[in-house]
Amino acid sequence: MPSQAYQCRLGPLVQSFPTAPLPHPRASGYRGCMTPTLADCRAWDAEDALAFTRGRFRLPESVIYLDGNSLGALPIATPGRLADLVEREWGQGLISSWNDAEWMALPARVGARIAHLIGAHADEVIAADSTSVNLYKLAAAAVSLRPDRRVIMSEPGNFPTDLYVLQGLCAALDLELRVLPAEAIAGALTNEVALLVLTHVHYKSGLILDMAALTAAAQARGALALWDLSHSAGALPVDLNGCNADFAVGCGYKYFNGGPGAPGYMMAARRHHAAMGQPLTGWIGHAAPFAFGDNYTPADGVTRLLTGTPAVLGLAALEEGLKTFEGVSMQQLREKAIRQGDLFMALARDAMGGAFELASPTDADARGSQISLRHPHGYAMVQALIEAGVVGDFRAPDVARFGFTPLYLSYADVFEAGRRLKIVMDEERWRAPRFAQRRAVT
Numbered sequence: 390m391p392s393q394a395y396q397c398r399l400g401p402l403v404q405s406f407p408t409a410p411l412p413h414p415r416a417s418g419y420r421g422c423m424t425p426t427l428a429d430c431r432a433w434d435a436e437d438a439l440a441f442t443r444g445r446f447r448l449p450e451s452v453i454y455l456d457g458n459s460l461g462a463l464p465i466a467t468p469g470r471l472a473d474l475v476e477r478e479w480g481q482g483l484i485s486s487w488n489d490a491e492w493m494a495l496p497a498r499v500g501a502r503i504a505h506l507i508g509a510h511a512d513e514v515i516a517a518d519s520t521s522v523n524l525y526k527l528a529a530a531a532v533s534l535r536p537d538r539r540v541i542m543s544e545p546g547n548f549p550t551d552l553y554v555l556q557g558l559c560a561a562l563d564l565e566l567r568v569l570p571a572e573a574i575a576g577a578l579t580n581e582v583a584l585l586v587l588t589h590v591h592y593k594s595g596l597i598l599d600m601a602a603l604t605a606a607a608q609a610r611g612a613l614a615l616w617d618l619s620h621s622a623g624a625l626p627v628d629l630n631g632c633n634a635d636f637a638v639g640c641g642y643k644y645f646n647g648g649p650g651a652p653g654y655m656m657a658a659r660r661h662h663a664a665m666g667q668p669l670t671g672w673i674g675h676a677a678p679f680a681f682g683d684n685y686t687p688a689d690g691v692t693r694l695l696t697g698t699p700a701v702l703g704l705a706a707l708e709e710g711l712k713t714f715e716g717v718s719m720q721q722l723r724e725k726a727i728r729q730g731d732l733f734m735a736l737a738r739d740a741m742g743g744a745f746e747l748a749s750p751t752d753a754d755a756r757g758s759q760i761s762l763r764h765p766h767g768y769a770m771v772q773a774l775i776e777a778g779v780v781g782d783f784r785a786p787d788v789a790r791f792g793f794t795p796l797y798l799s800y801a802d803v804f805e806a807g808r809r810l811k812i813v814m815d816e817e818r819w820r821a822p823r824f825a826q827r828r829a830v831t
């Protein structure tokens with residue numbers, strides 16, 4: 390049976406954690422409970438209602454993969470689907486497959502699967518392009534709906550591409566990008582603000598922002614709200630329509646398991662469909678692409694958010710990634726992720742003592758599906774751990790990040806990750822000079 394002590398939830402290592410810039414949280418004050426044992430973990434695994442999804446993935450033996458928040462694992466069905474697509478649909482069907490294999494339907498079909506996981510209607514979501522490109526399109530669409538307003542608001546320390554894209558858009562349209570700490574935003578919204586752009590779960594800390602409250606605050610001042618779901622969709626229940634969100638974007642290669650460079654997606658609430666325009670007015674977003682007219686007429690609905698030819702291989706892989714969620718309750722998934730995160734936090738504390746600072750909220754309800762630890766040698770630590778078969782990642786300047794993906798991670802896996810972390814720390818393996826060599830992708 391799971392130890393009773395664990396039921397009391399871990400006490401706070403950090404009292405509060407503003408999103409950005411990352412503060413140095415106080416690592417004292419832990420009033421912890423007993424750390425769960427391997428027997429506890431096995432008992433949880435034995436009664437895990439999501440255990441069946443592990444068989445939907447192919448993972449290397451002995452690797453504990455704590456980086457599905459960055460690149461999801463390979464679904465077992467993906468290689469076969471891609472091989473069939475390449476050999477039969479492309480190799481044999483050639484160009485006829487645009488019709489016969491319904492390649493043109495992929496953006497909407499994949500979008501409908503995503504809609505189901507983010508609290509949107511099927512006709513509000515479409516898959517295409519990268520998150521960066523999609524953000525540009527939707528942010529431009531949003532500000533065009535508020536032509537008398539000149540400000541886009543976001544937070545410092547947001548994922549860099551979000552800020553860079555907004556900087557580029559503001560330069561192109563002569564708008565102002567105003568960045569304020571998330572906790573200051575509600576009080577700083579004025580009637581100059583056209584659009585609020587925020588990331589639902591912070592990529593470094595894992596802190597969850599209150600989508601409903603911030604959306605309502607923006608809309609109360611006449612602004613629109615656009616959410617980046619890259620670290621929340623597929624990790625926790627997201628309810629865009631329940632929060633009355635206007636627009637959203639997100640990645641296909643993280644929790645959705647779509648593979649490296651998988652297409653992203655765009656969500657636009659139905660109420661904006663008729664009026665919204667977007668700047669990358671390519672032929673696939675045209676009302677009649679095969680009429681080959683000279684002048685642009687937007688397609689209906691979210692189809693107008695498309696630009697060029699669908700990336701068929703990437704979309705097919707993303708579709709397989711999304712199928713791994715079939716029959717999965719997002720609530721159950723969330724509960725498992727929370728317990729795994731709490732478990733890892735306790736194990737990290739035991740493995741590292743005071744040698745790290747926690748960069749994620751201790752309150753699991755305020756945290757996405759990741760635990761971030763700050764350590765002055767975080768990069769080397771992550772590399773040494775990878776060599777020991779525990780894959781996490783590193784975000785400069787000092788954050789070691791570990792993601793929890795309940796579809797293919799057991800409690801015993803998390804326990805084993807903690808055991809290996811302890812070995813790496815006890816033996817100070819991270820001090821080996823080879824682990825200090827920075828590679829291009831961290």
Ligand SMILES: Cc1ncc(COP(=O)(O)O)c(C=O)c1O
Binds near residue numbers: 519521
């Ligand atoms: C919050 C967030 N937005 C966007 C991206 C990436 O966007 P793109 O797929 O365009 O590289 C990431 C990647 O990690 C991210 O964390």
